[in-house]
Amino acid sequence: MSAATPTATTLSPAVPSVKSPALSTAGRRRRKTTPARIVAFVILAVLALAWLIPVLWAVLTSFKTEAEAAAMPVSIIPDSGFTLKAYLNVLTEGLVPRWAWNSLLTSTLVTVITVAISALAGYALSRLKFAGRQMIITLIVASIMIPGQILIVPLFNLMLSLNLVDTYWGIILPQVVAAPMVFILKKFFDQIPFELEEAALMDGASRLRIFWSIVLPLSRPILGAVAIFVFIGAWNNFLWPFIVVNDASLMTLPTGLQTVISAYGIQYAQNMAQAVLAALPLIVVFMFFQRQIIKGVATTGIAGT
């Protein structure tokens, strides 16, 4: 929602043959195995293990029975073997499937609306020389400094008067304002050669048509990057959905899990099963689209955190 100065993106328009050098996978040239490289490998492996352990421990716990999970002394591998009981309980009794659906629905709508309104505004700010354009740009850039978190109090009051407390739209609408994304898109559109559009204009094509059939297809990489960043942010957003929704059936995964933490603090296996289930969708998506996600986050994240 908020942050520091937007910087130029590392993505360039999808004109063929323009290849971004940033974040190309894997190493520079192949090198021989030297003692220094072995040491580096060992250090890296230890660090990676340290980073994975909290996740592995949670997964391990989620496959234990509640009795095993709470047993002292703590066993890494339970004597009675692993079980899916915690997952079955969570999926049949709890609200996790419902929360997952709410998360998917609200995050998707936030993403679609944000990308649509930001791209349209970004295009106008990039291509149309209208009175007030500079003022809007200045306002948008200045607004990036406003931390969204300080707005929760007035925003909640606003939602009360709009009757949007405890509704999907109450979750969604405040999240679609992404000033940094407008700015990123504008800068990207600035890089697209104007000649392409000039020709279409001469042929009498409308601006909207040009935007739709020339500019947007050329902008696929940046649109993808913005969409990924916005989606991750909306999927994981905690504070705002937590403030605006009290009805458990309307909660998203992050806020729903919070009620579980406070409610059944002692069912460790189930708690971990819920957390793992909540984590799973984005991790699976990440495994498939690692490169695009990394690139998208690195590109837009600078302006978007």
Added chain:
Amino acid sequence: MTTADALAAPPRGAQQGDSLALGRARRRRSDNLRGWLYCAPFLLAFGIFLIWPTIYGLWMSFTGTSLAGTNTEFVGLANWREALGDPQVWTSLANTAWFTVLSTIPLVVVAMVLAVLVNIGLPGQWFWRLSFFMPFLLASTVVSQFWNWMYNPQLGLINTFLGWFGITGPAWLQDPSTAMIAVVVTTVWWTIGFNFLLYLAALQNIPDQLYEAASLDGAGSWRKFRAITLPQLLPTTVLVLVLQMLASLKVFDQIYQMTGGGPGGETRPVLLYIYEVGFTGYRLGYASAISYIFFFLIIIVSIAYMVISSRRSVKA
């Protein structure tokens, strides 16, 4: 002036009869309307959900508004005066600052180390990136669940591990001397992936020729790291540092979820205090005043960064 600007502006000295110029002038007039029309959906949302709450929040800070809603009388500077004299405001600001210092240092230094190690080009690139970046994709509640479990005094993995060496670990999140450290460790684990990525991108943009030239001059790895890598990473380091400070100053989620600000307010950041005053204490006006004090702090950090980075670009 961009290409688009140059092309959209009518050429200087164009004649009235020039049909091309006339077409452009007409297009320009309709561009006025069109520009606002295309910006309208965004501006509408922007106005309602960002600008209006910003102004309204400032107004609320001068009123006695409560969550019950009725009392909106103007109280002048009373909220501000109270906030500046409220020891809880100062402790929570101090906690926020302390958390920012403790978390920013490792989140910059360790992120750089990880990126440098991964960038060597060892086998397993996919795996390294997955390990260090994946936590960034997790929701705060998931992270808090994982780490509450890790820190569990009797059943957690950390104290179990310490137990193997005969050490009795503390109740990490309940002990005033370890709670803040525990929250910082979780934060580093959770968010380092983002800084790691920024460093990785920066490292891959350092021209290979620099290293090749240094090799020809007989420089060793360490020498190359100090003479080439570190200076080349300086702009990224400044950027990462500032983004991290701004992010750390806004900490709320994981502290609310892991310690609730405890023990004894020891880890309570200012945003949590604002939340408590506003939504548990129902004093929205007072919460707004504290919000704005915090907002000024954020603006100071942002402006300091802009001054530093603009001075640097002048120099360069």
